[in-house]
Amino acid sequence: MDASDHFPSPDALCSFWMPFTPNRAFKSGRHKLLVEADGMYYRSHDGREILDSTAGLWCSNAGHNRPKITAAIQKQAAVLDFAPTFNIAHPLAFEFTHKLSHILPYDLKKVFLTNSGSEAADTALKIAVAYHRMRGNGAKTRLIGRERAYHGTGFGGISVGGIVKNRMHFGTLLTGVDHLPHTHLPQNVFSKGEPEHGADLADALERLVTLHDASTIAAVIVEPVAGSTGVLIPPKGYLKRLRDICDKHDILLIFDEVITGFGRLGTPFAADYFSVRPDLVCMAKGITNATVPMGAVGVSNRIYDTFMQASETPIELFHGYTYSGHPLACAAGIATLETYEEEGLFARAAEISPYWQEAVHSLRDAKHVIDIRNLGLIAGIELTPRDGAPTARALEVFDRCFEAGLLIRVTGDIIAMSPPLIIEKAHIDRIVETLRRVLDQTG
Numbered sequence: 199m200d201a202s203d204h205f206p207s208p209d210a211l212c213s214f215w216m217p218f219t220p221n222r223a224f225k226s227g228r229h230k231l232l233v234e235a236d237g238m239y240y241r242s243h244d245g246r247e248i249l250d251s252t253a254g255l256w257c258s259n260a261g262h263n264r265p266k267i268t269a270a271i272q273k274q275a276a277v278l279d280f281a282p283t284f285n286i287a288h289p290l291a292f293e294f295t296h297k298l299s300h301i302l303p304y305d306l307k308k309v310f311l312t313n314s315g316s317e318a319a320d321t322a323l324k325i326a327v328a329y330h331r332m333r334g335n336g337a338k339t340r341l342i343g344r345e346r347a348y349h350g351t352g353f354g355g356i357s358v359g360g361i362v363k364n365r366m367h368f369g370t371l372l373t374g375v376d377h378l379p380h381t382h383l384p385q386n387v388f389s390k391g392e393p394e395h396g397a398d399l400a401d402a403l404e405r406l407v408t409l410h411d412a413s414t415i416a417a418v419i420v421e422p423v424a425g426s427t428g429v430l431i432p433p434k435g436y437l438k439r440l441r442d443i444c445d446k447h448d449i450l451l452i453f454d455e456v457i458t459g460f461g462r463l464g465t466p467f468a469a470d471y472f473s474v475r476p477d478l479v480c481m482a483k484g485i486t487n488a489t490v491p492m493g494a495v496g497v498s499n500r501i502y503d504t505f506m507q508a509s510e511t512p513i514e515l516f517h518g519y520t521y522s523g524h525p526l527a528c529a530a531g532i533a534t535l536e537t538y539e540e541e542g543l544f545a546r547a548a549e550i551s552p553y554w555q556e557a558v559h560s561l562r563d564a565k566h567v568i569d570i571r572n573l574g575l576i577a578g579i580e581l582t583p584r585d586g587a588p589t590a591r592a593l594e595v596f597d598r599c600f601e602a603g604l605l606i607r608v609t610g611d612i613i614a615m616s617p618p619l620i621i622e623k624a625h626i627d628r629i630v631e632t633l634r635r636v637l638d639q640t641g
């Protein structure tokens with residue numbers, strides 16, 4: 199098969215409205231197309247191996263084309279292609295959530311299934327508001343997000359999110375939302391792991407309580423490590439402090455672990471890594487190794503029991519999706535959890551993280567680099583923006599890396615990397631060498 203076999207016709211290029219993409223530039227330029235994937239590598243339409251330093255989009259945690267997962271999906275498609283989960287169900291939905299509950303942190307042992315991280319975020323926010331109402335606190339409806347946060351693209355997620363471009367085009371969003379400050383401080387530049395300064399930024403929640411009164415606040419939602427705005431690692435002690443303030447005021451704490459779940463920090467969840475107990479946890483991506491779309495919300499027993507005990511209607515939560523618990527996603531999820539377990543991938547991520555840390559920080563003196571931050575198998579490398587052309591330099595680095603056989607992700611002028619947990623030292627060396635060379639070539 200030659201490269202042209204993979205190329206969409208000009209007509210076909212018209213139809214797909216690509217997400218978070220400059221469509222006009224993509225469709226009129228040189229297209230980057232991925233046509234195969236295996237292990238640590240993609241293959242591009244022109245037959246080149248592309249080393250994947252991003253696990254797709256923070257999601258293929260076990261690497262690509264894992265035999266057990268592929269086989270489970272293929273088998274399931276032929277046995278039970280679809281079954282609803284409203285009022286009736288199929289065994290795999292129970293089997294999968296039960297298996298998942300074994301690795302969920304603390305007492306978060308109940309699982310609501312969605313199809314994406316965005317739906318998981320919106321579901322968690324809705325559960326939080328409905329929970330307080332169930333307990334007779336119907337005024338506790340306010341939701342607190344954070345600047346520079348990403349919680350997907352639903353109206354709930356963008357309302358508590360903190361990325362201006364994702365919000366400004368879409369009207370008034372949810373009312374009754376406020377935001378904590380982000381945790382990215384200049385004095386933490388080039389921190390290895392958790393930065394020293396900024397735990398006190400959590401105290402901004404006390405100020406919001408003073409402003410709005412705790413009787414109106416339902417929940418705080420944060421990404422334990424913010425990924426989409428360029429890898430923001432929480433300062434030491436920050437998340438614990440947030441937990442304490444939430445406890446003091448009967449505010450639920452939601453961890454959006456869409457990218458930190460499933461081993462990214464070397465533990466099943468970031469809640470385990472930081473030893474901080476959330477009340478709800480959002481998941482997606484690595485839940486099925488990204489093979490079949492699925493998201494989920496892990497819910498504490500206490501919250502679930504409240505609904506079961508207090509609901510005055512037979513249906514305890516008026517919420518759900520046609521594909522909540524889709525059989526193919528459940529089959530993929532079970533095989534994914536087994537793959538993580540059998541190959542000890544979370545522990546593997548923890549073992550290789552120190553090597554990853556030192557390797558990425560070795561780029562400290564590379565051209566254009568003004569900050570490097572990392573945790574687990576995550577790294578962010580921030581570049582000086584070009585005068586009057588923010589993001590242009592990073593986009594050029596992205597293009598050049600792709601040409602050089604390396605897939606990175608860029609967000610603003612920040613390179614964000616989150617490789618599959620099967621990464622080996624030789625891959626890390628190649629990532630760092632390629633980046634140094636490309637940065638050097640980039641003006």
Ligand SMILES: Cc1ncc(COP(=O)(O)O)c(C=O)c1O
Nearest residue numbers: 314315316348349350454456482
């Ligand atoms: C923290 C976080 N929450 C939610 C989402 C949205 O997930 P999805 O794109 O599956 O809707 C993402 C996606 O990157 C994310 O990083």
